[in-house]
Amino acid sequence: MEPKISEKTWNPELEKEILKQWEDEKIYDFTPQEDNYTIDTPPPYPSGRPWHIGAAAHYSQIDMIARTARMAGKNVYFPIGIDRNGLPVELYTEKKHNIRMRETERGEFLNLCREALDDLEDEMILIMKSLGISGDFANYYRTDSEEYRSLTQSTFIELWKKGQVYLANRPNNYDWVSGTTIADAEITYEDLSTKLVYMKFKIKDTDKEIIIASTRPELLCACRTIIVNPEDQRYTQYIGQKVIIPITNVEVELRTHHSAKQEFGSGAVMVCSYGDQNDVVLFRELELGEIVAVGLDGKMTEAAGEYAGLKPKQARAKIIEDLETGGFLEKVEDIIHRTPISERSKIPIEIIPMEEYYLKQKEDVERIKKLGQEIIFHPPMHKQILMNWLESISIDWPISRRRYYGTEIPIWYCKNCSEPHVPEPGKYYRPWNEKCPINNCTKCDSAEFVGEERTFDTWMDSSVSPLFISKFGRDVEFFNKVYPTSIRPQAKDIVRTWLYYTILRCEQLTGEKPWSEAWIMGYGLDEKGMKMSKSKGNAIDPLPVIEKLGADTFRFWSASEINHGYDFRCNEQKIESTKKFLSKLWNISRFLSSFPIIESGKPNASDKWILSELDNLVKECKRGYDEYNFFVPAIAIREFTWNLFAAHYIEMVKARAYGIGFSDEERDGAIFTLHKALSTILKLLAPITPFITEHLWKVLYSEKSIHKERQVLSESPEDFTHLTKDITEFNSNVWNEKKSKELSLKDSIAVSVPERLSEFAKDFAAMHNLE
């Protein structure tokens, strides 16, 4: 019989045709039923080229989850979304057009951001599609759509009405030159020369003094405590005593804290609101009351007494003089200090408390812990990341941001009495640009309002993704069928943010957990194990790799190289060499395509042996697929297919399959077994490499898609696997024997088959041309 396959290798170009077939036949369409398997897909953020190769691997594996579930007979809902809110696109747009967000008209700036996102998004969708992602691209959603943002706002309004939201002061990075708060991402550090001032502080009720060194002596008025390292012998005797601050004469306590470095300055540190980020931490940790020493105009406040109105630098010069006059100055050193600088105006930032909105979370921690216990984690060890985080929550969640490209906080303030008003939920509101939908102030009846200008932290949007995809508040019937969803696949580095905030918000809004399983993937590193980043230049662009080698090669690499939950290294050459396995599979199929399909046959000993090894493979794959750990089936399938099926079994039965020297019944037993093994391999592999398995399946076995098949189940046949080692060793011995005698493989040789393998003697004789 002529082989149905003539080409010698798998051609990745075929993927494009297969993709088109899938799209035309809509084989992944979803119609909700009573039982559904919903994937809370992470919406990727189009932040600029190239997309991270680790992310491409990540999405390939999420698709394997969907395909595994489908083949297990589940009704899979696999939505696709794009995350478009937040800082990265603002920075990208500023750079691209060489503009400043706050110097650009807001509406115009938002349009520019949207255009940038559209371009980046197109490419991202293209990559996801060409990876073979079987999600619902026809209905893909965007987190900046009216529908999505109205959900974010509605859920906020609901929580506001329940009293879960409040205003509070919180220290912020502040750039007083451009008059804005800035995000941590916009801070750079520069080594600047400055003066380290050594000051004398009196210990109360003694004649002793301690020396404290600081680069910010103008903040003396905001000093609330002095810390020393608990192991610093010099200060042990003063712990718990009062210390008198020079100039202000205020008394503060001296206490220990591990963040004080013995070798820096005198080892004693004054803690002021706020000299640096460590002060912020200490004020929170030690629950100190803050004193605002620097105002929004960048000048010293009234709290600074006679220094009020001066810029911090001027105040510093003056206070050094005054310290000297008062006899409080020990010495002044010139040092190089690593100083946080605003990326935009290049001046040192100030940390200033500002009023922001908070969402209550502290009182929810115990409930979230309980839900966390109920959620199954893959792998289980990563549940610990969530639990540790829950243990360490000490403040509520600050949710307001002074940014533009995000969901607007839907609040209007009465112009007369400042009373905040939230509108009715269900619509998308833009208070900075819209008239207040409420006519009169509920408190003073005034008719004039000012819209809130701030936006939400983007996690406020992302954390309602399970509610959005299940049409919460939009379609009750759909919601009831789909929520709680089944699984949340995501990366390890955002467990503390996305995963945690989602549980928090969904619990607050529905009283239920958002999903029953969480699937946590490790981090993609470069070939040396370093984090990939554009600035380091070690980032690998996935698109050319996929175009060159095909999605299946990339996907099989991702499955066979990445043990689930662990970090992994990305290496182009390794990806390339994975292609060989697909080539092997292709040629096995090519060989089998020259034999007819036989529905049943009478297996002999060799056939029974490979069928029992095949059954082991089925069990092993099930073990991996049940945990959505694709490393297990990928390795097992490659091992079986290459090293047992192709290397030994096919060679053993080749002559029998051709019918040379064997009866028809013996021949059919071989052909039956060959096809049974290959069709099983294809089905086992289908979730990992959907393209090549689809192609081979259709050429060999069925007009219907392999992706409509159910996964193979174990049949637990008679076990012959104890003979595997004997069989492979016997073959090896014969090959070595021929080699040492300089015989060709087809030459005959006199080797006797060992007693325990006597059942296999006829196949061995044909295989090795035994005399």
Added chain:
RNA sequence: GGGCUCAUAGUCCAGGUCGGUUAUGACGUCGCCCUUACACGGCGAAGAUCCGGGGUUCAAAUCCCCGUGGGCCCA
């Protein structure tokens, strides 16, 4: 500074819970071989102080302790 996690041939990875053969497989390297599925192949070879130090034990890659180095998150 805190938490989690990892460390096995030139490279990647298995084994580790439950200590006991010659430490798994792949990539790469080298040698031989076109044998009617595949030279993107076959057969074979070389290549590992299982990160370092200490402990428990008859026995440690595996269990315990202390280091060192990488990664992630938080501060």
